[in-house]
Amino acid sequence: EAQVTQNPRYLITVTGKKLTVTCSQNMNHEYMSWYRQDPGLGLRQIYYSMNVEVTDKGDVPEGYKVSRKEKRNFPLILESPSPNQTSLYFCASSQNPQGLRQPQHFGDGTRLSIL
Amino acid sequence: RKEVEQDPGPFNVPEGATVAFNCTYSNSASQSFFWYRQDCRKEPKLLMSVYSSGNEDGRFTAQLNRASQYISLLIRDSKLSDSATYLCVVKGEDSSYKLIFGSGTRLLVRP
Numbered sequence: 001e002a003q004v005t006q007n008p009r010y011l012i013t014v015t016g017k018k019l020t021v022t023c024s025q026n027m028n029h030e031y032m033s034w035y036r037q038d039p040g041l042g043l044r045q046i047y048y049s050m051n052v053e054v055t056d057k058g059d060v061p062e063g064y065k066v067s068r069k070e071k072r073n074f075p076l077i078l079e080s081p082s083p084n085q086t087s088l089y090f091c092a093s094s095q096n097p098q099g100l101r102q103p104q105h106f107g108d109g110t111r112l113s114i115l
Numbered sequence: 116r117k118e119v120e121q122d123p124g125p126f127n128v129p130e131g132a133t134v135a136f137n138c139t140y141s142n143s144a145s146q147s148f149f150w151y152r153q154d155c156r157k158e159p160k161l162l163m164s165v166y167s168s169g170n171e172d173g174r175f176t177a178q179l180n181r182a183s184q185y186i187s188l189l190i191r192d193s194k195l196s197d198s199a200t201y202l203c204v205v206k207g208e209d210s211s212y213k214l215i216f217g218s219g220t221r222l223l224v225r226p
Contacts, residue, residue, distance in 0.1 A: 035216075040123070042202065042218035043159070058213065090158055103149065104214065106158035 002027045006091050006107035013081060014115050021076045021110050023091030031094045032074040033058070033104070034066065036087040043090065049074055081114045088112075118142060119205050121217040129225055132193045136220045138203030139185045147206040148179055148186050152199045153219065159202055162188075193224045 004025045013019055025032065033048040035058075045058030049068040063085055065077040074093075078085060088111050092104040121138045128134050140148075148165035163170065165177040165186050176189040186205075190197055203217035 033214075040218060042119075043216040045213055048213070088156075103161035103164070104159075106160070109156070109158055 002105070004091055004093055004105050004107040006089075006110050008110060009108060010111045012113040012115065015082055016080050019078050019081060019112075021078075021089060021091075021112070023074045023076065023107060024072050025074075025091075025093040025105070026072065027093060027095070027105065028071065029093035029095050029105070030071070032068065033092045034064070034074070034076045035090045035092065036060065036085075037090065037109075038087050046076065046089075078112075081112075083114045086112060086114045117217075118215045119203055119217040121201075121203050121220045123218060123220060125221040125223050127223045127225060128193055130193055130195060132224075133189065133191045134193055134222065135187055135189045136201055136203075136222075137185050137187050138217050138220075139183075140203075140205045140215075141184070142205070142207055143181075143184060145184075145205045145207055148177075149204040149214075150175075150177060150186075150188050151202040151204055151216075153202055154199050159216075162201070190222075193222075195224050195226065198222055198224045 007022045030051050034046040035043040037043045044060045046064050047066040049055045090109050091107040094104045118141050150162040151159040152162045153159040163172050165179050169178045174191045178187045200219040200221045202219045205215045
């Protein structure tokens, strides 16, 4: 089954404790992306990757890091989480980055709470 | 001004009603447009792409007006299962690799 898998689904942690949210897709997609969703603000892009070892900042990259060492994986790293990073996070992938005319496939979401 | 703007709603309609949402975008060079549906606490899922000539998929019709920079979604014969938030999504010019999401319009269909 074609899917985007995020882990963990839920996490409550404390300020400053490094965490990683994993994202994996089995569709051989080139393009992967991370979003956060907050009430009234919609989905905002954090980082995206057009292919292995190619990443770029989205609209709200501060406080986050990503890596793309393999095509299927695109982890999101919070080196020193803060309460304003409490949010619902989605990973997404799509087939071809050039036109982005293909739909994005989303993971189930990760709900992070930073105390 | 937000790059993609939607009326947050909620639109509260009876079953069987016809309802329409609009979405405006600020970048006139935008190339691709989509409507996504998102159920509460779930991931967004593509509902339909929006083509220049307009397109229909069953009870759903999408239209694009480039001159006025808006897209619309029309839902006919609303079902209870149509209750969700509808997200307008816009991709910029061809050199852009970003999708811009609207904050969504909430639809409630009542019996």
